[in-house]
Amino acid sequence: MSSTKIEKHQAExxxxxxxxxxxxxxxxxxxxIFQNILTMDGDIIIDAVPTIGYIHRAFEKLAERRPFYQIxxxxxxxxxxxxxxxxxxxxxxxxxxIGAEIPKRAQYLRVILMELARIADHIICNSVIGVDTGALxxxxxxxxxxxxxxxxxxxxxxxxxxxxxGRIGGLERDFSPKAWQKINKFLTEFPVALKEFENLLxxxxxxxDRVVGGGSISAERALNYGFTGPNLRAxxxxxxxxxxxxxxxxxxxxxxxxxGQNGDTYDRFMVRQEEMWQSLSIIKQAIAKLPEGPFHADIxxxxxxxxxxxxxxxxxxxxxxxxxxxxxxxxxxEVYHSVEGGNGELGFYMVSDGGRTPYRLSFRRPCFIYYxxxxxxxxxxxxxxxxxxxxxxxxxxxxxxx
Amino acid sequence: METPVLxxxxxxxxxxxxxxxLVAMYSxxxxxxVAAFLQDRLGPNRAGVFGLLQPLADGVxxxxxxxxxxxxxxxxxxxxxxxxAMITALMxxxxxxxxxxxxxxxHVFALQITDLNIGILYIFGVTSLGxxxxxxxxWASNNKYSLFGAIRASAQMVSYEIAMGLAIIxxxxxxGTMSLSEIAHQQGSGYANIVYQPLGFLIFxxxxxxxxxxxxxxxxxxxxxxxxxxxxxxxxxxxxxxxFAEYINMFISSAVLVTxxxxxxxxxFQAELNxxxxxxTNAATLLGxxxxxxKIFFFIFFFMWVxxxxxxxxxxxxxxxxxxxxxxxxxxxxxxxxxxxWFTGKIN
Numbered sequence: 001m002s003s004t005k006i007e008k009h010q011a012e013x014x015x016x017x018x019x020x021x022x023x024x025x026x027x028x029x030x031x032x033i034f035q036n037i038l039t040m041d042g043d044i045i046i047d048a049v050p051t052i053g054y055i056h057r058a059f060e061k062l063a064e065r066r067p068f069y070q071i072x073x074x075x076x077x078x079x080x081x082x083x084x085x086x087x088x089x090x091x092x093x094x095x096x097x098i099g100a101e102i103p104k105r106a107q108y109l110r111v112i113l114m115e116l117a118r119i120a121d122h123i124i125c126n127s128v129i130g131v132d133t134g135a136l137x138x139x140x141x142x143x144x145x146x147x148x149x150x151x152x153x154x155x156x157x158x159x160x161x162x163x164x165x166g167r168i169g170g171l172e173r174d175f176s177p178k179a180w181q182k183i184n185k186f187l188t189e190f191p192v193a194l195k196e197f198e199n200l201l202x203x204x205x206x207x208x209d210r211v212v213g214g215g216s217i218s219a220e221r222a223l224n225y226g227f228t229g230p231n232l233r234a235x236x237x238x239x240x241x242x243x244x245x246x247x248x249x250x251x252x253x254x255x256x257x258x259x260g261q262n263g264d265t266y267d268r269f270m271v272r273q274e275e276m277w278q279s280l281s282i283i284k285q286a287i288a289k290l291p292e293g294p295f296h297a298d299i300x301x302x303x304x305x306x307x308x309x310x311x312x313x314x315x316x317x318x319x320x321x322x323x324x325x326x327x328x329x330x331x332x333x334e335v336y337h338s339v340e341g342g343n344g345e346l347g348f349y350m351v352s353d354g355g356r357t358p359y360r361l362s363f364r365r366p367c368f369i370y371y372x373x374x375x376x377x378x379x380x381x382x383x384x385x386x387x388x389x390x391x392x393x394x395x396x397x398x399x400x401x402x
Numbered sequence: 403m404e405t406p407v408l409x410x411x412x413x414x415x416x417x418x419x420x421x422x423x424l425v426a427m428y429s430x431x432x433x434x435x436v437a438a439f440l441q442d443r444l445g446p447n448r449a450g451v452f453g454l455l456q457p458l459a460d461g462v463x464x465x466x467x468x469x470x471x472x473x474x475x476x477x478x479x480x481x482x483x484x485x486x487a488m489i490t491a492l493m494x495x496x497x498x499x500x501x502x503x504x505x506x507x508x509h510v511f512a513l514q515i516t517d518l519n520i521g522i523l524y525i526f527g528v529t530s531l532g533x534x535x536x537x538x539x540x541w542a543s544n545n546k547y548s549l550f551g552a553i554r555a556s557a558q559m560v561s562y563e564i565a566m567g568l569a570i571i572x573x574x575x576x577x578g579t580m581s582l583s584e585i586a587h588q589q590g591s592g593y594a595n596i597v598y599q600p601l602g603f604l605i606f607x608x609x610x611x612x613x614x615x616x617x618x619x620x621x622x623x624x625x626x627x628x629x630x631x632x633x634x635x636x637x638x639x640x641x642x643x644x645x646f647a648e649y650i651n652m653f654i655s656s657a658v659l660v661t662x663x664x665x666x667x668x669x670x671f672q673a674e675l676n677x678x679x680x681x682x683t684n685a686a687t688l689l690g691x692x693x694x695x696x697k698i699f700f701f702i703f704f705f706m707w708v709x710x711x712x713x714x715x716x717x718x719x720x721x722x723x724x725x726x727x728x729x730x731x732x733x734x735x736x737x738x739x740x741x742x743x744w745f746t747g748k749i750n
Contacts, residue, residue: 019546021546022546027629028629029627043550043717043718130713132627133713133714134617134618134620134712134713134714135711135712135713135714136437136441136710137437137440137441137710137711140441140442140443141441141442144442200711201713204712204713206618206712206713206714206715207713209715209716209719210713210715210716210719382716382717382718383550383627384627384716384717385716387627
């Protein structure tokens with residue numbers, strides 16, 4: 001807006017007795033760098049103007065200059081609460097482009113990792129809803145479990161937050177016995193902690209008074225905005241990428257898609273809560289059905305050979321060199337692949353001109369879409385509700401700004 | 403006033419001041435330990451054995467911190483705010499009967515600094531003044547979030563004070579006195595007032611939560627929405643004063659609650675126990691005081707327990723609870739009390 005326009009706007013606000021409140025970018029409740037300029041009538045929000053771009057890092061542009069295997073680390077930093085899903089989504093996109101066939105075992109291992117990541121993501125979202133209503137204890141109870149998940153990541157890939165797990169064509173290594181041990185420990189301990197968390201909040205009268213009916217959005221409006229994931233399902237639309245267009249053998253597993261009714265904060269909370277139980281069941285099924293076999297596809301021009309091969313075998317040395325220098329030939333074409341991310345359909349649209357890097361890589365980032373609907377969802381509600389709405393949408397700054 | 407009485411009162415004033423500060427200091431420690439216990443954590447354990455020196459370390463930290471007064475603030479009021487909060491917090495303790503009588507060198511002293519015949523009104527007035535510290539501090543900061551906190555605090559105070567007052571009216575009806583020592587003394591011979599006023603006790607307890615700005619009524623400083631609420635702009639010992647005043651208030655409010663409804667320094671089978679152990683008057687009084695403190699500590703623990711368990715209300719829900727539920731119920735309580743007294747023939 002030009003300066004005269006701003007002055008006019010200010011005068012209008014003041015003439016009606018409204019005040020302007022700057023929520024963010026470093027407000028403790030926004031859990032990330034978001035700015036909202038709110039026009040308030042007392043404690044009621046009349047209008048909200050969101051600002052984005054505080055941590056924009058130009059990932060899509062960076063991706064155009066990087067060889068395919070180096071782009072994975074960029075995807076880590078999108079929704080950093082569920083990095084493995086982003087990593088896998090990207091790998092699957094490239095695999096779709098090059099037409100690689102992934103062995104069943106690798107697919108199942110990926111499912112286990114992705115569902116663990118989904119649980120970690122939902123743990124953060126739901127416990128933070130609790131924190132924003134003032135109940136810190138549930139957060140602490142369940143965050144211990146997120147720590148266990150991070151220990152599993154650590155055992156599988158060596159990293160905790162920005163995992164960079166897996167490779168194009170599969171995983172870089174099979175799960176170690178210690179990793180299985182940790183997964184089994186998690187599977188026995190998590191249901192207890194989750195139940196405890198539910199007992200603390202789910203039917204708590206004060207909590208329900210706070211979240212039922214807050215920040216609601218109708219199924220129609222949600223679809224118009226392009227909502228996906230738990231936030232759309234809370235509004236009553238049973239769309240889940242894992243079922244609609246199954247990837248990584250999701251059709252082998254039996255699980256339910258929880259759906260809400262009103263699209264309010266409580267429904268979003270409950271949908272995520274039930275999804276954690278479903279993810280737990282998927283992990284158990286995947287472990288029970290886990291086939292033997294290789295953990296990566298046989299695509300030597302994309303999958304790094306083991307080091308002893310590189311030192312002793314000429315072909316392996318050549319492939320190692322070509323992959324590391326980014327000199328592998330990639331087919332020309334464009335491909336879209338989407339996965340059910342922690343908070344919605346995470347899509348990768350990739351155009352390849354046959355060069356060492358993608359010609360164009362675009363991320364379909366669900367948080368970017370949710371944040372557009374945020375002003376509409378909080379208009380007319382109170383400041384306290386606005387904060388709960390933001391945390392229940394689970395808008396992650398890293399994904400919003402990419 | 404005779405000289406020995408004067409000396410005794412002076413000693414008592416100093417002792418009360420020190421005890422208030424000590425209890426408040428260790429309440430901050432207890433808060434963190436209780437929170438840790440409820441949340442499966444360890445809590446402070448670095449300074450001293452079991453972290454017992456933590457409050458001292460915190461105090462030193464508060465004093466050493468840089469003091470920041472915002473340029474745009476009203477400096478006089480900015481400094482007045484925390485002072486007022488602290489002063490009013492310390493003022494209410496003078497009326498609490500901390501125990502029975504002590505006999506020293508032939509003189510009989512009551513363990514109470516002063517016994518006003520309108521004691522309840524005094525306590526009520528002084529605790530109401532506490533909100534001025536918050537309002538002035540929030541307003542003087544010239545920060546919208548502080549102002550929000552201050553507005554919420556005053557609105558909360560207005561809506562809860564009425565219910566609290568009405569609960570106390572019912573209490574005054576049954577006890578027939580406004581003197582705290584008289585109320586405490588009465589409960590020694592009969593039952594504790596909670597037996598006659600169960601509903602009044604509940605209302606009073608809820609209102610104390612609101613009065614103390616403790617969760618689930620911690621609107622003025624709801625950190626997830628208002629950053630720090632009224633003390634967003636405060637730093638160093640001024641912030642310390644606000645936090646300290648909150649804990650002193652918690653201590654004094656628990657004492658008032660115990661005196662009003664739970665027998666004060668009396669406890670069941672007190673006379674039997676005293677004669678069985680063959681205690682002297684002084685020892686019996688000190689035992690009573692000890693029990694009184696135990697009751698107070700239980701309530702301090704209770705406040706913490708609730709804080710770390712329940713989510714907080716929204717501002718409008720809290721007003722609704724105050725105006726639409728608690729006030730009608732407390733009026734009903736007054737009515738029931740009156741009717742029962744009339745039918746049992748306690749009044750003509």
